[in-house]
Amino acid sequence: MKKTAIIPLRKESKGIPGKNKKKMLGRPLFSWVLTEAVFSNLDEVYVFTDDQEIIDYIHKEYHWTSKVKTLLRSAENATDTASTESAMLEFTAQLQNSFEILCLLQATSPMTIAADINAVLDKIEIEKYDSALTVVNSHRFTWNTDGTPQNYDVFNRPRRQDFEGLLIENGAVYATTTPAFVETKNRVSGKIGLVPMGESTLVEIDSVTDWKIVEELLAARLKKAKKHQRIDYLVLDVDGVFTDGKVAYSTEGELTKVFDMRDGMGLEILRQNQVEVVVITSENSALVAQRMQKLQIEYTFLVVKDKYAFLQYFAKDRNTSFAAMAYIGDDVNDLANICSVGWSFAPANATEIARQNADYLLTNKSAEGAIREACEWIIKYNERY
Template sequence: MRKVAIIPLRSGSKGIKNKNRKKILGRPLFTWTLAAAIESKLDHVYVFTDDQKVIDFINKDYGWTEKVSVVERSTESASDTASTEMAMLELAEKINYDFTHYFLLQATSPLTTAADIDKAIEVLEQGADSVISVVKTHRFIWKSNGESINYDYLNRPRRQDFDGLLIENGSIYGCSKAVFTKTKNRLGGKIQVMEMPEDTLTEIDEPTDLILIEQLLRKRLLTYKKPVKAIKYLVLDVDGVFTDATAAYDKNGELSKQFSLFDGMGLEILREHHVEPIIMTSENSELVKRRMEKLQINKCFLGVKDKFAFLNNLIKELNVNRNELAYLGDDINDLANILSVGWGACPLNAASPVRNAADIKLTTYGGKGAIREFVEFIIGFNSRI
C-alpha cells in the first residue's frame, strides 16, 4: 500500500483572512494537521496550496522529514467556486496517481491526531472502499417546519438511552485509488464511518471558533504531561533564554550575543546528573552554533520554526515521552511545547501568554541565570522521584 494525503490550503479566505496561517498556541493553524499527518502511518503528505508564504515556510522548515512535499495549486482550483474534489484531482494528476489509497485531511480540523489518521488507514486496510470521520452527537434534530427528525418529542428519551446520530466532522476522508479514479470523489463504493471524539466536531469557520479550538488544544496538550516522570532531557530555546533577547548587528549581520557563564556551568552540572540538554531555536545563528560547541552540547538544532512538530519527531528518535522532558522558552513559538512536556518553564522576561501557561515561572531573566535556576529545580525534582 502507498498511502498519501492531501492537505488543501487556499490563500484567499473570506470568513477569516489568512485563516490557515492564523496562530493557534503559537503555531500556524495548518501545522497542527500537518504534524499529525507526519506522525501517522501515511507514506507521504502533500500540502497543496497557492499561498506563497505557506510554500516558503514548508520548503524552509520541514527538511527534517521526507514525508512532506508542498505542491503549488492552480488559480482555478483555489478559487471560491472550486470544489475540494477539483483540488484532489489536480494533485492526483500532478503526482501521476502514485498511491493506492488517497486521504483528504482538513487544516480547519486541528484536533485531528496521528492515531485518528491511523485508524482511518486501518479501516481501508480491512476492506472498506472509503472512510469518513464522524462524531456521535446526542442532540435532537428538527426540520424548519417543526417536525422532529431523530426522536419522538412525546417520549423524550434520556441521554443514556438515546443512540444519537453520526455527523461528519470534516476531519478525515479516505478512499482507494480504484474508487477515486471511478467516482472522482473522496467517497464511493463500500463506505465505512470512523468515530472521533466529540470535541472534534468543532471546525474553524468563524473567528470565535479560533478561541474555542485554542482552548480545546490547550486542554489536550496538558494531558501529555501527566504523570510527570524523572526528567531525561532539558530542551532550551536560545534568544530570551540563554540571552536577554537582544543582539548587536551591523550592516553585515549579527555581531554579538551575551551568554551567562553561570548558565553554562549549570548545564555542566545538569549532565553530571544524567540529564542531557537539547538546543532548539528558530534562529540560524553562527554565534549560537559556536557557543553550543563550546558548551559541548551535541543536540543543537538551529532554524526550527515548527518546534512542536520537530520535537514530536525527535522524541521518537530518543525513545522518550513528552512527560520525560523539561522545556524552557520565552515566546509563543515555545507555547505548545511548554504546555505539553513534564515541566514547562519560562524566564522572568517571557511573553505574557507564555508566563500564563508555564508550570514554573522563574524569578530570573533570560541570560541572567534563568537556565541555572531551572537546572536546580530539575535536579531537585529528579532526586525526589
C-alpha cells in the first residue's frame, strides 16, 4: 500500500507570527515532524504550503532524500478560516488520489517521532482499520459548564492509579484509507483506531508560553535518549568552533578566517586513533573548503542549514548512530545535535544557550585550542573501550 503524507503549512500565523519557520532548538518548527516522517515507513511526504520561502528551503536542505516533495497550496485554502480538510481535499485532487493511505502530520506537534507515525500506519495496513489517530490518556477530571462532572463521581473520587482517565486527541498524526477519505471527506471515518502518545505531546503551540514549554520538553527528551559508547565520529561546526567566529571582508567578499594549528594536529592524532572527523557548516566558504582539504577531512559538508536532519541521514548512510558521535557546536543552530549525540562539547566562548545544553564545557576558546582539548578528551574516553 502506497503511504503518502501531507504536512499543511500556512505562511501567516496570528498567534505566533511566522510560527512554522520560527526556530525551535535551532531548527524551523516544521522540520521536526518532517525529518521524522523521512525516517518513517511513509513512501512520500509532501509539504503543502503557500510559502515559497519554505519550498525553497526544503529543496536545498532535503536534497539527500527523494521522499520529501513540495506542492503549492492555493491562497483560498491558506486563510485563517480555511479548514485542514479543505487543504487535504485540494491536495488529494492535485495528486488524483494516487495512494492507498493518506497521512496528515501537524507541524505544531514537534514531539512526534517516526515510531508514532508507523504505529498509526500499522493500524490501517496491518490491523485493517479504516483510519487512525494519535491520542493522549489524560487523568484530569473534567467538568461541564453547568457545574456537573463529566468523567467521575465527586462523592467517590478515584485515585490516579485507579482512574482510566480520558483519551484526548493531541493533533499529531492522522491517517485514513483513500476510499474512506473520498467518501466522507474527513480525516478519520469508519472503523477508527487509536494510538497513544506520551502526555507531554498534549501541549499545542498556540502561544509564546506554549512554545517555551514544548522547546524545553523537546530538549529534555533528546537528552534523555542519549546513549554512550565508543566515539567513532567527531562532528564539528566551523565558525565559532574552528574559528573565533570573526571574518574579514572586502568588496570582493570573504578575505580571512583564523584557524588554530594545534586543532589541526589534534584532529590528525584523533584520526590515527580510529575516530573519523566530520565537518558540517551552513556557510559556503572557499576558505573553509580549502582549510578542510589541507586537513584531509573527507567528510566536509558545506551549506547545510538543517544540521540535525543531515546528521541523521549521515548516520544511517554510515550504518552508525548518534551514540557513536561527539559534536562541538557554539550557537543555537547546533542545539539539536548538541542535545542528541552521545557527547557534546561547547568552546569556552560559545553562546550561553550552547554552553547550557552541552555535556562538556571546554576550558579553551574557539580558535585557541578548543578542538584540540576535545580531541584529547575523546582519546582518553575511548581507551575504556
